[in-house]
Amino acid sequence: MTRYVYAFAEGGRDMADVLGGKGANLAEMTRLGLPVPPGFTVTTRACREYLATGAEPEGLGAQVAHALAELEHRIGRELGGRDNPLLLSVRSGSKFSMPGMMETILDIGLGDESVLGLAKAADSERFAWDSYRRLLQMYGRTVLGIAPGLFDRHEPTDDPAQLVEDFKQVIRDATGEEFPQDPGEQLYRAIRAVFRSWNSERARLYRSREHIPDDLGTAVNIQVMVFGNLGPTATSRGSGTGVAFTRDPATGARGVYGDYLPDAQGEDVVAGIRNAVPLAELDRLDPTSYRQLVDHMGTLEHQYRDLCDIEFTVERGTLWMLQTRVGKRTAEAAFRIAEALVDERMIGDDEALARVGGAQLARLMFPRFEAHADTRPLAHGVPASPGAAVGAIVFDSAEAVRRAATGDKVILVRRETTPDDLPGMVAAEAVLTSRGGKTSHAAVVARGMGKVCVCGAEELTVDVGARTLTAPDQAVLAEGTVISVDGTAGTVHLGALPLADSPVGRFLDTGERDGVLTDAVARTLEHADSVRRLGVRANADTPEDAARARRYGADGIGLCRTEHMFLGERRSLVEAMILAEDETGRCAALDALLPLQRDDFTAILAAMDGLPVTIRLIDPPLHEFLPDRTELAVRVATHPTTHDRRLLAAVERMHESNPMLGLRGVRLGLVVPGLVEMQVRAIAEAVVERLRVGGDPQAEIMVPLVGAVEELRIVRETAQRVLAEVSDASGLTVDCPIGTMIELPRAALTAGRIAEAADFFSFGTNDLTQTAWGLSRDDAEASFFPAYLAQGIFAASPFETLDRDGVGRLVRIAVEEGRATKPGLKTGVCGEHGGDPDSIHFFHDTGLDYVSCSPFRVPAARLEAGRAALANRADGASAAT
Amino acid sequence: MTRYVYAFAEGGRDMADVLGGKGANLAEMTRLGLPVPPGFTVTTRACREYLATGAEPEGLGAQVAHALAELEHRIGRELGGRDNPLLLSVRSGSKFSMPGMMETILDIGLGDESVLGLAKAADSERFAWDSYRRLLQMYGRTVLGIAPGLFDRHEPTDDPAQLVEDFKQVIRDATGEEFPQDPGEQLYRAIRAVFRSWNSERARLYRSREHIPDDLGTAVNIQVMVFGNLGPTATSRGSGTGVAFTRDPATGARGVYGDYLPDAQGEDVVAGIRNAVPLAELDRLDPTSYRQLVDHMGTLEHQYRDLCDIEFTVERGTLWMLQTRVGKRTAEAAFRIAEALVDERMIGDDEALARVGGAQLARLMFPRFEAHADTRPLAHGVPASPGAAVGAIVFDSAEAVRRAATGDKVILVRRETTPDDLPGMVAAEAVLTSRGGKTSHAAVVARGMGKVCVCGAEELTVDVGARTLTAPDQAVLAEGTVISVDGTAGTVHLGALPLADSPVGRFLDTGERDGVLTDAVARTLEHADSVRRLGVRANADTPEDAARARRYGADGIGLCRTEHMFLGERRSLVEAMILAEDETGRCAALDALLPLQRDDFTAILAAMDGLPVTIRLIDPPLHEFLPDRTELAVRVATHPTTHDRRLLAAVERMHESNPMLGLRGVRLGLVVPGLVEMQVRAIAEAVVERLRVGGDPQAEIMVPLVGAVEELRIVRETAQRVLAEVSDASGLTVDCPIGTMIELPRAALTAGRIAEAADFFSFGTNDLTQTAWGLSRDDAEASFFPAYLAQGIFAASPFETLDRDGVGRLVRIAVEEGRATKPGLKTGVCGEHGGDPDSIHFFHDTGLDYVSCSPFRVPAARLEAGRAALANRADGASAAT
Secondary structure (H helix, E strand, O other): OOOOEEEHHHOOHHHHHHHHHHHHHHHHHHHOOOOOOOEEEEOHHHHHHHHHHOOOOOOHHHHHHHHHHHHHHHHOOOEOOOOOOEOEEEEEEEOOOOOOOOOEEEEEOOOOOHHHHHHHHHOOHHHHHHHHHHHHHHHHHHOOOOOHHHHHOOOOOOOHHHHHHHHHHHHHHHHOOOOOOOHHHHHHHHHHHHHHHOOOHHHHHHHHHHOOOOOOOEEEEEEEOOOOOOOEOOOOOOEEEEEEEEEOOOOOOEEEEEEEEEOOOHHHHHHOOOOOEEOHHHHHHOHHHHHHHHHHHHHHHHHHOOOEEEEEEEEOOEEEEEEEEEOOOOHHHHHHHHHHHHHOOOOOHHHHHHOOOHHHHHHHOOOEEOOOOOOOOOEEOEEEEOOEEEEEEEOOHHHHHHHHHOOOOEEEEEOOOOHHHHHHHHHOOEEEEOOOOOOOHHHHHHHHHOOEEEEOOOOOEEEOOOOEEEOOOOOEEEOOOEEEEEOOOOEEEEOOOOEEOOHHHHHHHHOOOOOHHHHHHHHHHHHHHHHOOOEEEEEOOOHHHHHHHHHOOOOOEEEEEHHHHHOHHHHHHHHHHHHOOOHHHHHHHHHHHHHHHHHHHHHHHHHOOOOEEEEEOOOOOHHHHOOOHHHHHHHHHHOOOHHHHHHHHHHHHHOOOOHHHOOOOHHHHHHOOOHHHHHHHHHHHHHHHHHHOOOOOEEEEEEOOOOOHHHHHHHHHHHHHHHHHHHHHHOOOOOOOEEEEEOOHHHHHOHHHHHHHOOEEEEOHHHHHHHHHOOOHHHHHHHOHHHHHHOOOOOOOOOOOOOHHHHHHHHHHHHHHHHHHOOOOEEEEOOHHHHOHHHHHHHHHHOOOEEEEOHHHHHHHHHHHHHHHHHHHHHHHHHHO | OOOOEEEHHHOOHHHHHHHHHHHHHHHHHHHOOOOOOOEEEEOHHHHHHHHHHOOOOOOHHHHHHHHHHHHHHHHOOOEOOOOOOEOEEEEEEEOOOOOOOOOEEEEEOOOOOHHHHHHHHHOOHHHHHHHHHHHHHHHHHHOOOOOHHHHHOOOOOOOHHHHHHHHHHHHHHHHOOOOOOOHHHHHHHHHHHHHHHOOOHHHHHHHHHHOOOOOOOEEEEEEEOOOOOOOEOOOOOOEEEEEEEEEOOOOOOEEEEEEEEEOOOHHHHHHOOOOOEEOOHHHHHOHHHHHHHHHHHHHHHHHHOOOEEEEEEEEOOEEEEEEEEEOOOOHHHHHHHHHHHHHOOOOOHHHHHHOOOHHHHHHHOOOEEOOOOOOOOOEEOEEEEOOEEEEEEEOOHHHHHHHHHOOOOEEEEEOOOOHHHHHHHHHOOEEEEOOOOOOOHHHHHHHHHOOEEEEOOOOOEEEOOOOEEEOOOOOEEEOOOEEEEEOOOOEEEEOOOOEEOOHHHHHHHHOOOOOHHHHHHHHHHHHHHHHOOOEEEEEOOOHHHHHHHHHOOOOOEEEEEHHHHHOHHHHHHHHHHHHOOOHHHHHHHHHHHHHHHHHHHHHHHHHOOOOEEEEEOOOOOHHHHOOOHHHHHHHHHHOOOHHHHHHHHHHHHHOOOOHHHOOOOHHHHHHOOOHHHHHHHHHHHHHHHHHHOOOOOEEEEEEOOOOOHHHHHHHHHHHHHHHHHHHHHHOOOOOOOEEEEEOOHHHHHOHHHHHHHOOEEEEOHHHHHHHHHOOOHHHHHHHOHHHHHHOOOOOOOOOOOOOHHHHHHHHHHHHHHHHHHOOOOEEEEOOHHHHOHHHHHHHHHHOOOEEEEOHHHHHHHHHHHHHHHHHHHHHHHHHHO
8 A cells, every 4th residue: 555644753854755855854853863743744645646636545544544643642632632632733845945835734623622722731821712813814724715815804902712703704704614623624624735735826936946846746744733932931931933053054154043032933933023032042041942952953963964954942941843954055155064064074075066056156256235135126137147336327338438448437228238339348347238138148248258237127218319227216317327236136226335345256366265265165166176077168259358267267268259359440341341342352351350360369379378279260140240220221311421321232232131040150151252261361370479489379260150061171171271371381380170169950960970070069059049949049038038937938048058858959969979970079068058057067968078158157167067077976876886 | 803894795774883874775785786886884983993092993904904805806906906996985974864074085096007097997088087186186185184275276177187286286285295196095094084074073063963972983985986977878878977766855756756967976966066957867868777776766665665865876877876865855745755655555654653753743834935045035033933924014012913903914023022012923923033042932922822933133123212123234124014034944034925825734723634745644643642642731821722722632731821811901900919008909909800810711611621721820920010120210210100100119129130030939829918819719710610501621720930848738728728618609519639830940859748739740841941050041042052052062952952961850850759759640741842852752751641832832742742652662662672
């Protein structure tokens, strides 16, 4: 027969699958001999079967009855009995913590008779009637589905017995039934209500957001009630309830932390109804209970080898442990506790690494606002690039540059940004946009520069013409108004909030360890580096970015985008190339670009001397370097000039309905004569310059947007010819590996053939996601992503976390088939996913050689690469046993 | 030892892999006892090895020497001997015919001494020196790579001996070498030159165009020279050369057809240097040779069971058969000959079907110009939709409709067309555009309507504002000018060319068989229908298209696009829906659309009564129904109105950088409340209307652009709810299968999960090609396809013929994994590829249930589906043996 019920004494903390987290931990504490009110747990399986069939699983009723009888026998009290009645709590508890998402019902067993027995036993009529009132309220809401407002309408009175009558009437009115006096009926209906709460809307939404599977179900813990509200802990016979942490969850410091609330039930603490006192106060009020508690905390921390979070109750001087779990903590505490436990020899370095995450490290790297919990934000947006910044708002790039030059701190505010805004973004402290998501231009570029960014703040109206920002409360902010932008929280605040510097950021920049935290981070990163198999490179287009990437521990550059070098003043040369009416004109423009590109490459190769630098040939459609079609057409219609007319003709000629799918990437190289030659020559000559001064340049040439091996073959032949020419001319050997991006589904599907002409693959998972899903991230994030996330179609944006089933499958196919053609083919990833913790584990598992991400994500990526290696090792070990 | 040389007597026509087509056929004729000048063939393998290594395969020289010795011994003459020298022809011949693409060298063996022997033996000095001159010219060009112009400069003189001296000097000047007098050296170098010609640029380009693999290599045929230029056939001892066909290759009629050229060599016929006489003339000039020839033609046709194309030479009254092959023929002849051979019991119905193709049938379906070979076209474009039309040019849809209403025949001329041009396209005889390729809007829509279309005629300048069309010769054509458009050839002509009607087109429309051709077509189609496994449905959006599809033999509608019903007058309702500021406004707009959609569906279901009709929910981005952003912005900037301002705001709000990848398909249904409900309700109510009048409606609901099963699940639940509501309300059972397009790589890659929620799959191979390759067909065809085709990256546009390696692999994955989840899952294809012969074979092989294409492609698709079944059967049979 299927077993649906376990007494606490029968379980343990490794049984969370069966008993849920809370049940497993109650069993563990019972096993350790800690004072846990006795009880039993109904398994998650019972819940799953109930939800699947709508009926109680066969045998569950009998097993609960049996466990209840044993409990009654053991403590010598009867559920809902006349004298000193046994009361029960019925609590949910799933495998993964879902705080507040499911239901709890307390004081089960009370009725019109037992309330009198309770009053006598507790020597408090008021307490007994208040408990009955609580039961009616919770039962009415949870089991009977009565709207909470119907109870809340009744003011708390001095006569709890009257309130009980009122609440009974509420139940009668709402359901046409009497509140059941049979304690067994109360219990069974409460269990079923907890089962059902697994599928409540808020629970489903929470799981979707937290990536918790929908098919786990919840366990139900049925436990003898103990009461913290039997009079205040003023003497050693007093009562109260509290929460305790074995270390400070905010900083990780050792010591006993927590709050104590005299004369209260647990839910009063959670609800924050009354003010608590610091836990240490208990030592003064009830030293025996306090010493017992501290003793139990030691036992638990030793057993769990981690920070434990404990709920307890003191009932007339007797300490009861109600719950424990490994406690949540801040990022800072996570690092400090992990390394402290290593020092205390509780855990090893591997375990310490497993207990922190890249996302936590990322949160520690940037300045933050000291405290703005009390500051109402002006508006909310997408937290697109972490950190905190204060500055005066400006509405265009030129103004940002002008003001920054005079030493002002500015915030660049735009509807959305384009490559034209780059100088302004560099000059600004932060970027704020009213449109676009986490992978909009503003977000991607800001993250790449480590600039604070909040984007998609749709409540704000940006009027660049009028140079105003209008807040949702209709306040109009003129240029120059000072605001504060929190890129970690995604909030915007009026005025200057006080800033706190980041010691971790300073450590990463300078190597300076100035305290326990930086020391813990440094040690964790060192260990990650020692165990990781995956290389971590950076995406960097400038010598400054390259230098930073190196400081942050990058193993090279995985993506150097040459088109960024086509912007700014050089734009006119690109324009000249596009507008050239003949071979001569185009050649002249290309010739003028050559030395500029060469100098860029020389500087980057110098900054990364000795490490690989993967340079991607130009990728975006050339018309991106021309003005916007609509703006230009309006200008020509209203203030025509010859140059604009000519420009408009070119824009019209080159207009594409879907530029993402148009003339870009390798296609440019195959259509625009001389372009590949110019870029390869610039790279080769930069290599020569570095060799001449004794450097160790490791340039790699990468061809974007290849769909068929033939495209790569043609470009490869051209590139090799140019490399040979430069070698001949210089007398030095210039030999760069030539590889390709795999960023189109067809490239992945024909990777076996493409590998014939490629020295390496680099997965462009941004474009691969766009094409595999058929969606443009800029358009989609603004239009239908919110609806998709709300409807649970996406658990996370596929541009943040790699979609393993679709895009990931393409990556696996390409790695396998590419290596079948060319064993040992080097493979990496250079999309945004290269810096995403979850995705990094996938890339490790898939056998890639490296990930590449923005310099600011390099430390977190190193950490995650280390963790992935450990996870893999653990999997291997368990597979071997 | 590898065998590289076969005497003619050792081969046969099944050895084309080894001996090439020409060699195999020479062997066959030899085997049949026909008078073939003796010789031998060097295998294609020898060529492949030579090209791979650059050196002559070991043993080849000895084998050639041995074969030559045997030949000399057999005919008792010596290569380049003093008396009556043996001369040889050296000719290429690959497995697949590549006419004129590779090299031939004649008269090998001549030199300063043997020329005198030849003169004596032939009794003609002039003939001997002229032969020597020919050898020098061919050898110089082919073996030595001398530019032809260097020989052509020398005027033919009356003294061929002098010309020989001149040509020797040309060789000396160009190479610094003497022409080799050693006949063996001539032979060996000629063989190697033929090998090399396999890789000449024109040969490679030809193969790329004709989809002939690059790794086959050519065989080399070495054969005793016979001469048709030893004096005219005026007596029975005269000479000449000719070509003969066993049936008329133009019409397929029985009888002897061909041309005869007295006193000439074969290459003179090919070069068309002199005027030939009809073959029948030979009967008068040399009845013996003629009777022999006719006799041999009978033998060959009986042996090959097909039209044979023969080259022969009469040397002083002796007939020699120089070459034969199965002859090329027109589309008309193909059908007539195939069915005639069935009647003559030479072949069976399967074989007859295998000998015709869908492309041939398509060419016969439309009117053509009677003869315009002599008319110089005004311009060339892409032959986008076949047929011929004459009319007056008009520059917009309204004018086309206006003039057509008065009975005028018009040609709609646009830069490119948009859905707004639809009424004009319907009204016009043909559509001509200056931009776009075979899958541009104009092309796709015109093919769907069976309208003539030439697009991408870039030599033409269309000025819609000035209402003029400017030709490359600067002629300016005003509106109303009559032109002729040939959609089969892709040409545009000034004035009215005479039109010839299509009997096959008339037969398909009416079922009327008016002659041998329509009878042959009818019989072939009947047989194809009896053997095909693949269903053939049509893409049709109107009752008229549905009716035509049914006449043309469609098994149902595979794609009914509902968005076409949102155009025209209804556009204002769509605009109202988009501009609606609240729920009420949007609902009102949807409510107004509902009865219109229902009436559309009712009419289509009536036209297709009893057959399935797959209705796709709305697919394109809604902003496609709004005006162009740039045009509107210019209008607002110059002549602002309130309505336009409001419209512009909506257009700006909904603007997408890449609409193809934006808010469209299923995403619309998940974001725009009420849209799916309205469309499903319209379908369900149409089904009810048809059921009420005793019809048999077979509607299927298709959800476009699904990438994840969750999307489909949500729409499916909505659709099922609406179906149930309509069922309840009507008291009739409305039960439509609900399936999905598979048109995104991710859909194919997760097809196993998507099949859980789909009753059928329909592959949208257009979008699947766009996303797998990451290219937008409209943009790409205009910008880089020409370069890609020229550089051989594409053999054909992947939008015309399915890319099997990439897109095809996705289709296979989806079919396999979808059926693993749901055995017997119905699968079809509704992209442009559904009507492409080559792709149809792939779909058959992949196990799809049906293809769907425009009504006009249905007959060809039926034919190809039959052929695919036969090919499969043949494969199965050979696999079984």
